[in-house]
Amino acid sequence: MKKTRQLGFSLIELMIAITLGFVVIGALGTVFLGARQSYRVQDGMSRLQENGRYAMDLMARDIRQAGYVGCARDAKVTNIVSPAADYNTYTAGIVGYESGLPTGLTSSERIAGTDVVKVQFASSASVNLTGKLTTNNANIQLSGNPNNFAAGDVLFVTDCGNLDVFKATNVSNGASGITIAHSSSANSTNNLSKLYGADSEVMQLQTAIYYVGNGIGGVPTLFRKRLVGSALSAGEELVEGVQDMQILYGEDINGDLAADRYLDATTIGSNMNNVVSVRISLLMRSLDQITTRPVPYSFSGVSSTPTDRFLRRVFSSTVNLRNRTP
Numbered sequence: 001m002k003k004t005r006q007l008g009f010s011l012i013e014l015m016i017a018i019t020l021g022f023v024v025i026g027a028l029g030t031v032f033l034g035a036r037q038s039y040r041v042q043d044g045m046s047r048l049q050e051n052g053r054y055a056m057d058l059m060a061r062d063i064r065q066a067g068y069v070g071c072a073r074d075a076k077v078t079n080i081v082s083p084a085a086d087y088n089t090y091t092a093g094i095v096g097y098e099s100g101l102p103t104g105l106t107s108s109e110r111i112a113g114t115d116v117v118k119v120q121f122a123s124s125a126s127v128n129l130t131g132k133l134t135t136n137n138a139n140i141q142l143s144g145n146p147n148n149f150a151a152g153d154v155l156f157v158t159d160c161g162n163l164d165v166f167k168a169t170n171v172s173n174g175a176s177g178i179t180i181a182h183s184s185s186a187n188s189t190n191n192l193s194k195l196y197g198a199d200s201e202v203m204q205l206q207t208a209i210y211y212v213g214n215g216i217g218g219v220p221t222l223f224r225k226r227l228v229g230s231a232l233s234a235g236e237e238l239v240e241g242v243q244d245m246q247i248l249y250g251e252d253i254n255g256d257l258a259a260d261r262y263l264d265a266t267t268i269g270s271n272m273n274n275v276v277s278v279r280i281s282l283l284m285r286s287l288d289q290i291t292t293r294p295v296p297y298s299f300s301g302v303s304s305t306p307t308d309r310f311l312r313r314v315f316s317s318t319v320n321l322r323n324r325t326p
Contacts (some may be wrong), residue, residue, distance in 0.1 A: 031216040044286040044311050048241060052284040055222050057238040058115075060319045062208045063278050067093025067323040068121040071203055072158035078193040079165045079205045081154055081230065082186065087118070087207045088154050088230045092272040094119050096247055096265030096323065102209055102230035104322070105224060111220060114212040115247045115265065115277070121323075122156050122203035123147055127159070129200045130177050138190035140202070142178040145171070147204055148203065149180060152229035154205040157196055164192045165205060167230050186230070207232075212245050219287060220244075243285040243312070246300045250277035255258050278323045286311040 069075070069090070079089040085103045086095075097116040101107065110116060133142030140157065141150075149155060153168045170181040180202075184190045207227035215221030215237045219234040222242040250259025251274045259277045268275065283299045289309035297306045297312045306312075 007197075010284070020118075026216075029259055032199070032218060041081045042303065043315075043321055044288060044290040048284050048286050048311060048313055051239050051241050053164075054177075055242055055284075056280065056315055056317050058222075058238055059210055059280060060317060062119045062210075063117070063319045064123075064322050065093065065206075066119040066321050068127040069093075069156060069163060069323075070122055070158055070203060071160040072156075073162040073323060075158055075161055075163040076193075077163045080182070080187045081165060081167045082188040084188075085232075086093055087209070087227055087232050088167070088205070090120055090205060091162070093121065093323070094163075094275060094278070096249055096268070096270055098264055098266040105209060105211060109213050109223070109235060109246075110211045111213055112244050116209065116211040117247055117265075118207065118209045120207050123206060126201035127178075129196055129202065131179075132198055133195065135219065136191045136195050138183045139170075139179050139181040140175055140192075140196070141176060142180065142202060145173070145178045149178075149202075149204065150229075152186075154227065154230050155180070156205060156215045157192065157200055157257075157282065158203075158204045159196050159200040162194055162196075164194075164196075210245075211235075212242050215240055220285065222282075239284045240280055241287055244283035244299060246281045248279040249275045250279065252324075253277060275321065277318055277320045279318045282315045284313050284315060 031177065032166050045128055046125035069165050077090055081088050089102055095118045098190045102118045103114060126145050127142045127144055129140055130143045149168060151168055155166060155168055157164050166182040167186040169181045169183045169186050172179050205227060209225040211223050212220060213223045213235060219240050221237050222239040224238055225235050226233045248264060249268050250262050251262045251268055251271055252258060262279055281300060289312055293311040294306050294309060296303065299314055
């Protein structure tokens with residue numbers, strides 16, 4: 001009987017095949033890793049761009065309204081809220097901080113070296129007075145309450161020439177309309193600075209403080225504190241990845257309602273009433289380390305080379321104060 005010889009791969013052929021397989025797998029792995037890295041960078045860039053635009057939009061909305069007090073643009077202001085704080089009394093409409101801090105914000109909440117801005121304005125809807133117009137007493141009467149004013153709210157009343165800021169101690173609805181009390185239990189006096197007539201309007205004080213702090217997991221984040229009633233709220237985490245914020249204030253020095261120069265908050269000092277525009281610069285950082293090596297960047301005139309692999313971009317915008325410009 002004739003034996004059939006068994007055929008197969010030699011050891012050399014097998015080693016060649018394995019080697020070629022490894023080469024193909026290595027090439028495919030390199031392509032996969034490259035594609036994955038490209039996807040991570042593109043995804044990180046998209047989120048960074050989205051967060052940067054959103055942060056700018058949020059701040060710009062409030063800053064545009066800074067100083068809005070109805071018709072009382074150049075009115076004499078009287079604050080009677082007690083105890084008074086810079087967030088529940090009306091001052092300049094916008095105030096910037098470099099080294100100092102507004103009341104209600106601590107150094108442990110803010111990342112050192114970042115700017116802080118406080119903006120104040122009146123609620124958009126106003127209500128006219130209808131009663132208590134002839135005697136200066138501890139309450140006023142309104143035609144309605146569309147803004148749902150409640151006890152504890154800080155309110156404006158103005159006739160364009162004068163403006164009083166007070167805390168509502170009680171809000172009641174009776175046959176004669178809405179009555180708002182402003183007793184000395186929460187104000188320095190029962191009485192406003194003058195008798196306001198039926199042409200006067202009442203609005204609610206809005207205060208917003210924007211700053212950069214450490215959010216969840218230590219991620220640098222844009223925060224906001226707001227006036228709620230007559231107290232300042234806890235910090236709201238608005239946008240992650242805001243590493244730094246620097247703000248310059250456009251000062252009008254010749255009265256033409258246009259910015260003649262841009263200064264930081266320390267330099268402009270007590271001239272915040274002359275500010276007609278604000279230039280915001282945000283240094284945005286990706287949430288993950290997605291670059292293959294440290295990427296140098298320039299922010300606020302300073303060039304830096306980090307030791308991490310975060311992706312960074314700078315967003316800048318100049319916002320006009322609508323109530324101080326034509």
